[in-house]
Amino acid sequence: MTEYAKKGNRVVRIIRVGVNNLAGVPSVVFGLFGLAIFVKLFNFGVSILSGALTLGIVILPTIIRASEEALMAVPDEYRKASLAMGATNWQTIKNVVLPAAMPGILTGCILGIGRVAGETAPILFTAATFFSMRLPGSVFDEVMALPYHIYALVTAGTFPSKQIPLAYGTAVVLLALVLVINLVAIILRIRYRTKMKKSC
Structure with a gap:
């Protein structure tokens, strides 16, 4: 969409x-889509594979927009200089445009x-189970997930005084995980920008 x-x-x-x-569709709609297509139609069942494919569709608009913006931010002078040196369009994209856009693409x-x-x-x-005694053995097994575990601890069960602290602890772990991913x-x-500045 940006180069060709x-x-x-x-x-x-x-x-x-x-x-x-x-990008503006609520995530519950994606969940229902995953249930209808991956769980029921493709018969993957409630499994890691169904959940992963559904989350892949959820994340797709973000990645597409971030990648497109990163590619459009690369100055046209880079492309023109590469083409003037005799490189083909594909070589220009692979060796000049993509390395320059990589920080934005990775960040997205x-x-x-x-x-x-x-x-x-x-x-x-599509994927989560409230409790499982074992680790999943294949991509077709159900899996415990932190967001659903928090939801289940808060909304279900017979020992709220014991479950609520567990839910808070799980929320802290999930928050720490998201912060680490953002970090x-x-x-x-920063590393890719520094490398690009050194190469220029």
Whole structure:
């Protein structure tokens, strides 16, 4: 959409509108979609695979927009200089444009992962179980997930005085996980920017 499609292309405009609309869809709708398609239609059942595919669709608009913005932020002078040196369009994209856009692309991907780490609705329908005595043995097994575990501790059970502290502890772990993911995104972005400045 940024390197090959012509500017003002109608198909690209339609795709961008679709991506923007997907970014505004509530996560519970994605969960119902995953339930209908992956769990029921493809018969994956409530499993890690169904949950992962559903979360992949949830994160897709974020990654597409972040990648597109990162690629458009690369100055056209880089492309022109590479093409003037005799490189093909693909070589220019691979060796010049993508390395320059990589900090933004990685940041978008990792921040998207941080977002879906706290999603409850999609995995509620597709992957999560409240309690399991064993670790999953394959991608077709149910899995315990922190967001759903918090939800279940707060809304179900017969010992609220014991469950609420567990829910708070689980929430702290989930918050720490999201903060670590965001910190990784910041570190990678700084590292790639420093590497780009040194190479220039």
